[in-house]
Amino acid sequence: MDDTDQRLIAALRRDGRASLSDLALALGLSRATVRARMERLVTRGEISGFTVLTRADVTASPVRGLMMLGIEGRGTDRIVARLMGLASVQAVHSTNGKWDLIAELGARTLAELDDTLSQIRRIEGVTTSETSLMLTTRRPGAKP
Numbered sequence: 001m002d003d004t005d006q007r008l009i010a011a012l013r014r015d016g017r018a019s020l021s022d023l024a025l026a027l028g029l030s031r032a033t034v035r036a037r038m039e040r041l042v043t044r045g046e047i048s049g050f051t052v053l054t055r056a057d058v059t060a061s062p063v064r065g066l067m068m069l070g071i072e073g074r075g076t077d078r079i080v081a082r083l084m085g086l087a088s089v090q091a092v093h094s095t096n097g098k099w100d101l102i103a104e105l106g107a108r109t110l111a112e113l114d115d116t117l118s119q120i121r122r123i124e125g126v127t128t129s130e131t132s133l134m135l136t137t138r139r140p141g142a143k144p
Contacts, residue, residue: 001046004029008037009047013139016050061090061106063113064134067120068099075125076100082123088116099130 001009004027011023020031027034041047071079076094083089083103091104103120107113117131 001041005037005041005046008034009041012047012050016052061088061108063107063110064137065105065113065131066134067103067105067117067129067131068095069101069103069120069126070098070128071100071125072127073125079123079125083120086116086119088112105131 007027008023011018011026015022018026020034023029024031024034029037038047069079080092080101083092083101088105088107089103090106093102093104094100095102105113105116107116117129120126121129
């Protein structure tokens with residue numbers, strides 16, 4: 001990926017619905033070049049899809065957090081499966097460093113989030129955790 005591809009992806013992150021003409025104007029390229037680059041990025045897997053973020057996506061789980069987990073032994077797959085079975089777990093990421101997994105959590109209330117944290121801490125193989133609440137999320141192109 002060259003600088004132009006990275007600028008194109010950044011523009012799409014700001015406005016995924018931008019027309020080819022608008023993208024071409026913003027990037028100083030022709031529409032044909034923008035179309036060809038987008039097709040190439042999709043074909044190569046650099047762009048794996050396009051999505052929409054709805055108001056319901058933001059308001060259904062207003063209490064959000066990241067829970068970093070330390071696990072023991074080789075039970076990662078079993079623990080990930082248990083985590084993915086919890087309604088408040090939106091995603092699970094493997095990572096390196098101090099923590100083995102990071103769970104993205106979303107709940108309607110602090111009490112619901114607290115209950116989820118308790119459930120996760122009781123999973124066999126989870127040895128330690130640290131949770132941070134997400135206060136504000138900013139996305140490229142999103143209005144404040």
